[in-house]
Amino acid sequence: MFPLKNHSKMMVNPKFRSIAKSGGKKMEVLKGQEALQALVGVLPHIVKSLPEDMALYVTDGEKYLQAVEGADLPIGITVGSKVWGKATEKCMVEKRKTTFNVRDGMPFKGVNIPILDENNNSVGTIICATGRKKQQDVNQVAEQLADTLDQMAGAMNEIASGAARLAEVGQALTEKAQLSDKKIAETEVIINSIKSISNQTNLLGLNAAIESARAGEYGRGFGVVAQEIRKLADESKHSTEQVKVIIEAISSAVKNMILSAEESGAISQQQAAAIQENTATIDELRNVGLKLKDFAAKL
Structure with a gap:
């Protein structure tokens, strides 16, 4: 040529x-x-x-x-x-x-x-x-970096979703615990009412026994009834005291559960915030990886 x-x-x-x-x-x-x-x-x-x-x-x-x-x-x-x-x-x-x-x-x-x-x-x-071997090596490293960061981003998104879900569950648990605490308070009112009725019944039984004694032979049967009424009132009082102890224990457990749920929710929110920061960092690294890949393509 x-x-x-x-x-x-x-x-x-x-x-x-x-x-x-x-x-x-x-x-x-x-x-x-x-x-x-x-x-x-x-x-x-x-x-x-x-x-x-x-x-x-x-x-x-x-x-x-x-x-x-x-x-x-x-x-x-x-x-x-x-x-x-x-x-x-x-x-x-x-x-x-x-x-x-x-x-x-x-x-x-x-x-x-x-x-x-x-x-x-x-x-x-x-x-x-x-x-172009160096370019290919850089490009391969950039692709591996991008793939790794994609996997990390996916994992962080899953963790973020789990943390958000945990925060929601903690909030729901707190609300339910607060509702339980409210119901316990209402139960205590009822127990106090039963205890008051028991005391009044015991007092009435005592009065009935006194009147029965005054009536002599004619009031003997009524005295037996008065004695049983007082006995029932004492048992009711004793039962209400036991129920009160149990309810106080439940109330204490519920309050501890509320504190734990609130603490768990706070930790979940902190984790969610930290995950968001890490996700932002990973996104920045992904951008760096993409720039590195573009730079390798221009070598």
Whole structure:
């Protein structure tokens, strides 16, 4: 296509040189075949100053005239082998820099730069290849980070839902305990009323026994009834006292339950707040992971 013949014996032709001025000094700019020859000679030196995951090549459009590869980018291109793909041909035809990506085998990103002669015709290209393994490693780490954070976010959401549910249960338990405490207070009123009735009944029984004694033989039967009434009143009083003790114990347990429920609700609210903060932090880390992934894609 654009063969370079006897490039190893080529002499520099002054007509292929142009003169450029830089900082007031004259600088020779090689063109055409001279540029190809110069690149073939200096490429092995240039590559030593580059990262080890880079490679440089010179082509005449059909084959590689020079190939130097870094230790971390052993693509395997050799001098004299046929040029890969269509990127080089496109670069020479369009006379502009072109880029391409190789994803199979040893992945790398390549840049093709045309070499022009004094008539602006393409005589070859120089190719700079940069390894993409580091990019892939960063991208893989970013994806793993994003997946891990997604899992953490899901777990935190479940914990947050559980904490919110626990707070709701604690609130409901507090309300029920408060209602039970109210009912116990009402029960105590009833027990006090029963106790008052028992005392009054006992007093009436005592009066009946006194009257029975005054009636003598005629009041003996009524005295027996009065005695049983007093006995029943005493038993009622004793029973109410026992019930009162039990209700006081229940009341104490209910009040402790209210305190525990309120404490549990407070802890659940604190946990929910802490979980929200952790969730916000995880979201920030997810954003960092996404930025890292985008950065890796641009490497």
